[in-house]
Amino acid sequence: MSSEDSCFICAGRDAAVARSDDGLAVVVPFRSPMFEDHVVVAPSAHVDTADVDPATWAAVGSLIPDVVGQRTSAGAERCYLLAIGDSDKGHLHFHVVPRSEADPALGPFVFGPDGWNKARGAR
Ligand SMILES: [Zn+2]
Numbered sequence: 001m002s003s004e005d006s007c008f009i010c011a012g013r014d015a016a017v018a019r020s021d022d023g024l025a026v027v028v029p030f031r032s033p034m035f036e037d038h039v040v041v042a043p044s045a046h047v048d049t050a051d052v053d054p055a056t057w058a059a060v061g062s063l064i065p066d067v068v069g070q071r072t073s074a075g076a077e078r079c080y081l082l083a084i085g086d087s088d089k090g091h092l093h094f095h096v097v098p099r100s101e102a103d104p105a106l107g108p109f110v111f112g113p114d115g116w117n118k119a120r121g122a123r
Pocket residue numbers: 003004007008009010011045046047091
């Protein structure tokens with residue numbers, strides 16, 4: 001099994017909710033969302049951070065402001081952005097997590113011992 005075969009982004013690519021105009025980047029719903037509308041912006045191709053070409057960086061960057069704008073227009077007060085490129089089998093991705101004042105605090109760690117689980121448990 002290759003890392004692409006077990007990658008949640010590659011597996012969710014066909015269910016993308018948005019794509020860059022050139023098709024180099026996608027927005028996919030996160031498999032285990034912390035909050036409603038938590039999505040991941042990523043290159044369409046399975047690629048590690050060190051191997052991303054400039055056109056793909058631009059495509060990913062072109063999607064993030066739109067994704068954040070959609071969430072703040074829908075009521076989020078802000079969005080957390082978290083880039084990960086060395087886990088999940090090496091597929092670079094940016095989490096876009098909508099946040100509002102009423103949401104539970106995530107603590108000192110977004111994905112650490114309390115942050116991720118506390119937010120998920122509060123739903
Ligand atoms: Zn992948």
